[in-house]
Amino acid sequence: MTFQTDSIASIVPSFRLDGRIAVLTGGAGGLAVVLSKALVAQGAAVALVDLNQELCDLAAVELRQWAESQGINPVPEITSWSCNVGDADQVKDCCDKINVHYNEVADLLIHTAGFCQNVPALEYPDDKAAALINVNLNGSYYMSKYFAQPLVAAGKPGSIILIGSMSGVIVNHPQPQFAYNASKAGVIHLTKSLACEWAPYNIRVNCLSPGYIFTPLTQKVCEGEGGAALQAAWESRVPVHRMAQPQEFVGSILYLASQSASSYTTGENLVVDGGYQCW
Numbered sequence: 001m002t003f004q005t006d007s008i009a010s011i012v013p014s015f016r017l018d019g020r021i022a023v024l025t026g027g028a029g030g031l032a033v034v035l036s037k038a039l040v041a042q043g044a045a046v047a048l049v050d051l052n053q054e055l056c057d058l059a060a061v062e063l064r065q066w067a068e069s070q071g072i073n074p075v076p077e078i079t080s081w082s083c084n085v086g087d088a089d090q091v092k093d094c095c096d097k098i099n100v101h102y103n104e105v106a107d108l109l110i111h112t113a114g115f116c117q118n119v120p121a122l123e124y125p126d127d128k129a130a131a132l133i134n135v136n137l138n139g140s141y142y143m144s145k146y147f148a149q150p151l152v153a154a155g156k157p158g159s160i161i162l163i164g165s166m167s168g169v170i171v172n173h174p175q176p177q178f179a180y181n182a183s184k185a186g187v188i189h190l191t192k193s194l195a196c197e198w199a200p201y202n203i204r205v206n207c208l209s210p211g212y213i214f215t216p217l218t219q220k221v222c223e224g225e226g227g228a229a230l231q232a233a234w235e236s237r238v239p240v241h242r243m244a245q246p247q248e249f250v251g252s253i254l255y256l257a258s259q260s261a262s263s264y265t266t267g268e269n270l271v272v273d274g275g276y277q278c279w
């Protein structure tokens, strides 16, 4: 493959996503609500997918209103879909319906759906731990597989961004969460495995692994009993001494989504954690 370097456009990548169709799971969640704005601002149509239909519908309405308020014209098509990502049949059905609706195969998957539980391993009910691993790890596989199959059939390139966590490379302290940590370590290695299998189809698969972010996932812990002390303990272990805001992940997502900026990036786990894993 030869690359031109005779114009600015052939050297400086574009982060525009015009014409792309993005499937954004966990679409009603704290990280996705901000990422969805960035996707729409860059010109992508967005299909929000979440277990919580009501909140997902509301997120779609609010996203459209936000885009209009920002003068984005035309507003790319925004839709809302209900799906349990831990159920393979539901995932296949949802991916198929999105492609039929847009009359085109979606080519960008950002998979944020997932959850965390703090339970000591010796006391964790087996079915509860298995259910978490099913959603976080198997769900990442189901979404990737049923997103990729139609792309391969259509011979269209695409980009998959799975959301791991720094918990996939370190063990958080002091809260116990072995099932979450193991599920996220699995997501990171799933990323590498799929990247190798799907490179021949021009489908790049990468993982973004955040540190602690202020979203409903952490807010319910930080605002509960003993939450302030826990947050202080977390922040004392972060070199930048604070938690992140969701918008601090937009740059990484746009980089991994852009076919020109990250054309040679696949199988990567991008850890964005304020330096947590350095200490």
Ligand SMILES: NC(=O)c1ccc[n+]([C@@H]2O[C@H](COP(=O)([O-])OP(=O)(O)OC[C@H]3O[C@@H](n4cnc5c(N)ncnc54)[C@H](O)[C@@H]3O)[C@@H](O)[C@H]2O)c1
Binding pocket: 025, 026, 027, 028, 029, 030, 031, 032, 049, 050, 051, 052, 083, 084, 085, 086, 111, 112, 113, 114, 115, 116, 135, 139, 163, 164, 165, 166, 209, 210, 211, 212, 213, 214, 215, 216, 217, 218
């Ligand atoms: N918040 C953090 O500190 C943090 C740090 C690292 C990684 N992460 C990861 O980032 C992702 C997004 O987290 P967030 O902070 O936005 O959490 P969040 O709780 O705000 O959002 C998660 C969303 O996923 C949805 N969801 C959960 N289970 C689902 C299922 N079975 N099917 C479909 N949707 C489901 C929820 O309804 C929710 O809308 C998660 O994968 C999380 O593990 C979060």
Ligand SMILES: OC[C@@H](O)C(O)[C@H](O)CO
Binding pocket: 116, 165, 166, 167, 172, 175, 177, 210, 211, 212, 213, 217, 218
């Ligand atoms: O490690 C950061 C996140 O994955 C998450 O916020 C945390 O582990 C929840 O306890």
